[in-house]
Amino acid sequence: MKVFEEKQGNIFRLLSEAISEGIIIVNDKQEIVASNGAANEMFGYKDDELLGKQLNLLIPKDYHKKHKGHFEEFIDHSGVRQMGHGRDIFGLRKDGVVFPVEAGLNPFMIYETQYVMALVSDITIRKNQEREIREFNESLEQKIEKRTKELHSTILELKEEVIKRKEAENKIKESLQKERELNELKTKFLSLVSHEFKTPLSGILTSVTLAGKYTLTEQQEKREKHLKTIQSKVKYLNNILSDFLSIERIESGKATYKFSTFPLSKVINEVIYDANMLLKAGQKINYPQDIDDIVVNFDEKILELILTNLINNAIKYSPENSTIDVSVKLKGDKLSISIQDEGMGIPKKEQKFIFNRYFRAENALLDQGTGIGLNIVKSHLENVGGTITFTSEENKGSTFTVEFPLI
Ligand code: ADP
Numbered sequence: 060m061k062v063f064e065e066k067q068g069n070i071f072r073l074l075s076e077a078i079s080e081g082i083i084i085v086n087d088k089q090e091i092v093a094s095n096g097a098a099n100e101m102f103g104y105k106d107d108e109l110l111g112k113q114l115n116l117l118i119p120k121d122y123h124k125k126h127k128g129h130f131e132e133f134i135d136h137s138g139v140r141q142m143g144h145g146r147d148i149f150g151l152r153k154d155g156v157v158f159p160v161e162a163g164l165n166p167f168m169i170y171e172t173q174y175v176m177a178l179v180s181d182i183t184i185r186k187n188q189e190r191e192i193r194e195f196n197e198s199l200e201q202k203i204e205k206r207t208k209e210l211h212s213t214i215l216e217l218k219e220e221v222i223k224r225k226e227a228e229n230k231i232k233e234s235l236q237k238e239r240e241l242n243e244l245k246t247k248f249l250s251l252v253s254h255e256f257k258t259p260l261s262g263i264l265t266s267v268t269l270a271g272k273y274t275l276t277e278q279q280e281k282r283e284k285h286l287k288t289i290q291s292k293v294k295y296l297n298n299i300l301s302d303f304l305s306i307e308r309i310e311s312g313k314a315t316y317k318f319s320t321f322p323l324s325k326v327i328n329e330v331i332y333d334a335n336m337l338l339k340a341g342q343k344i345n346y347p348q349d350i351d352d353i354v355v356n357f358d359e360k361i362l363e364l365i366l367t368n369l370i371n372n373a374i375k376y377s378p379e380n381s382t383i384d385v386s387v388k389l390k391g392d393k394l395s396i397s398i399q400d401e402g403m404g405i406p407k408k409e410q411k412f413i414f415n416r417y418f419r420a421e422n423a424l425l426d427q428g429t430g431i432g433l434n435i436v437k438s439h440l441e442n443v444g445g446t447i448t449f450t451s452e453e454n455k456g457s458t459f460t461v462e463f464p465l466i
Pocket of ligand 1: 368
């Protein structure tokens with residue numbers, strides 16, 4: 060390193076070579092007047108090769124113009140400062156390689172001449188590390204973003220799965236509930252059957268025993284009386300069984316309806332004919348008027364079941380010597396059938412429960428019954444778009460009316 064005064068020069072050389080940063084000193088014309096070994100090595104020059112050269116030699120061409128301005132400005136407002144001010148600055152090696160540097164500037168005067176000493180560090184490694192860190196951070200962010208998205212979609216999938224499982228669970232619960240109800244029904248059926256079947260069966264047994272005792276020809280009338288009793292009790296048992304089968308079908312969702320076209324009078328005649336066997340002494344059923352031309356499209360067996368239930372109730376809950384009226388009305392495209400009796404009626408406060416399964420009004424408890432007839436009549440009617448209504452007054456009588464579309 061050459062400085063003008065030898066003595067100072069030696070001290071300066073000693074100091075500057077001890078420093079690991081590059082030192083470059085320029086005069087006010089930007090001529091390099093001194094450089095240390097670290098600077099020479101950094102920029103790829105031999106000892107003293109830089110002396111007397113323009114500073115621009117060490118600066119990439121693109122920055123020459125800007126640098127000139129900066130230099131002049133710096134000389135005008137001289138003071139120690141870092142070069143670049145937040146911008147990246149670059150050095151140019153002798154072999155043309157451009158590399159990032161960091162430089163601190165220190166102006167000083169010797170014998171009225173202005174110099175600037177630049178302390179220069181090659182920051183290639185740091186910059187590379189910074190870039191690697193930046194790239195690593197970016198890829199990390201991308202990974203996090205990707206994972207977050209994946210997590211999001213996994214959460215969505217999980218939510219859907221939870222919904223599906225809940226639905227499946229509900230279905231299982233529903234079918235379990237149905238099964239439980241069907242089981243309850245079967246238990247109830249067994250206890251009802253053993254209870255409800257006992258009386259008619261022992262009645263049948265008595266009649267059979269008594270009928271067997273009438274061996275003489277002239278005792279035919281007595282035999283017929285017992286045969287009628289047997290017939291009516293068997294009919295009664297048969298009706299209970301039909302009702303139970305209906306419940307089972309409705310409950311298990313297997314109730315299907317077979318619609319066909321038939322004359323209304325056919326079903327009404329059959330039902331009233333069968334009901335006549337159950338009549339108490341002095342009871343009579345009035346047939347509906349003017350129904351010969353009415354043709355309906357309905358499930359014949361279901362209509363039979365509905366009317367049988369209602370007429371049998373009218374008989375059962377009415378006293379001897381009373382009349383039951385069956386009437387039919389056409390209301391537009393609907394048919395309405397009413398069964399009116401002069402029986403015990405239904406107590407006002409119990410009327411709202413009358414269609415509940417197994418419900419039986421207090422005043423009816425002495426008569427045999429299961430409490431399922433009206434319930435299944437209503438269910439069947441609702442299934443085919445029909446309705447059932449009633450009016451009733453205690454000790455005066457009841458009228459049950461069913462209505463359903465003709466077609
Ligand atoms: P069950 O006759 O076997 O008891 P239903 O479901 O047919 O069952 O009837 C339910 C209840 O409604 C009966 O127990 C009775 O209290 C009342 N009921 C039904 N029809 C009549 C009627 N015509 N007169 C009086 N009460 C009736």
